Amino acid sequence: MTQGSPTPAAARPLSEWQKLRLTVTRRWRDSGFWYGVAIALIWPFAMFGTRVAWRGGEHLPRTGGALLAINHVSFADPIFDVAFTISHGRMPRFLAKSELWNMPVVRSVLGGGKHIPVHRSSSRAADAYKDAVAAIQRGEIVAFYPEGTYTSDPDGWPMKAKNGIGRIALMTGAPVIPVANWGTQEVLPPSSGRPRLFPRRRVTVVAGPPVDLSAWSDGRRTRTALDGATAAIMTDVTRLVAGIRGENPPADPYDPTRPAAGAQDERPAS
Numbered sequence: 599m600t601q602g603s604p605t606p607a608a609a610r611p612l613s614e615w616q617k618l619r620l621t622v623t624r625r626w627r628d629s630g631f632w633y634g635v636a637i638a639l640i641w642p643f644a645m646f647g648t649r650v651a652w653r654g655g656e657h658l659p660r661t662g663g664a665l666l667a668i669n670h671v672s673f674a675d676p677i678f679d680v681a682f683t684i685s686h687g688r689m690p691r692f693l694a695k696s697e698l699w700n701m702p703v704v705r706s707v708l709g710g711g712k713h714i715p716v717h718r719s720s721s722r723a724a725d726a727y728k729d730a731v732a733a734i735q736r737g738e739i740v741a742f743y744p745e746g747t748y749t750s751d752p753d754g755w756p757m758k759a760k761n762g763i764g765r766i767a768l769m770t771g772a773p774v775i776p777v778a779n780w781g782t783q784e785v786l787p788p789s790s791g792r793p794r795l796f797p798r799r800r801v802t803v804v805a806g807p808p809v810d811l812s813a814w815s816d817g818r819r820t821r822t823a824l825d826g827a828t829a830a831i832m833t834d835v836t837r838l839v840a841g842i843r844g845e846n847p848p849a850d851p852y853d854p855t856r857p858a859a860g861a862q863d864e865r866p867a868s
Contacts (some may be wrong), residue, residue: 633711663734778838
């Protein structure tokens with residue numbers, strides 16, 4: 599069972615001239631030294647090592663705090679999401695698992711780039727929400743992968759998300775811009791640490807207009823409200839993914855916490 603027909607995403611690969619122009623004009627300010635170095639190192643791969651295409655950059659607000667809600671299909675996603683965002687005039691800050699701050703070089707990149715550590719399964723887990731809210735309130739654009747990890751959907755569709763992004767959106771009232779990645783899983787498959795460079799893969803990043811969260815604008819932060827806002831966000835993200843793929847998504851997103859269909863009760867008989 600599927601949803602309505604997807605809208606085609608008319609995103610053509612960037613020309614070599616467009617890539618060169620972006621290389622010269624892309625945003626540098628507010629990157630921090632080590633984050634800036636990391637961007638400079640990955641930029642040639644993102645621009646010239648793939649057939650990158652994008653659309654919808656006009657939906658990114660030019661100033662002020664905002665959230666980017668992005669589907670997650672590959673470890674390479676942040677590379678292209680950074681390239682997309684800074685090419686449209688903003689410097690994204692990411693929420694990332696706190697364990698990455700234990701790696702010396704990575705710690706310098708993340709700390710210098712003002713990224714936000716997520717202390718999962720600890721008493722400090724709520725700090726990520728506070729830090730994300732603070733970043734948005736000071737005018738940052740915060741990139742968020744609501745699924746929390748690569749999708750487990752067998753066909754690569756966005757799966758059911760955690761409601762953290764709904765909480766932050768309702769706390770701040772900031773616009774939530776849905777963003778879809780597709781093709782990064784061909785560049786760097788989640789199951790492999792080895793990139794596929796030849797032939798050059800096509801990677802598409804598409805942004806849509808802000809998600810309509812007016813149904814939850816009365817300040818409610820109940821579990822029902824957070825789940826509803828999060829579902830609305832992921833519906834828009836999934837619609838964008840469907841447009842890139844030219845396919846219909848499942849009627850219900852894959853839920854990694856739900857037992858697999860047909861799973862047998864393995865408890866011993868009494």
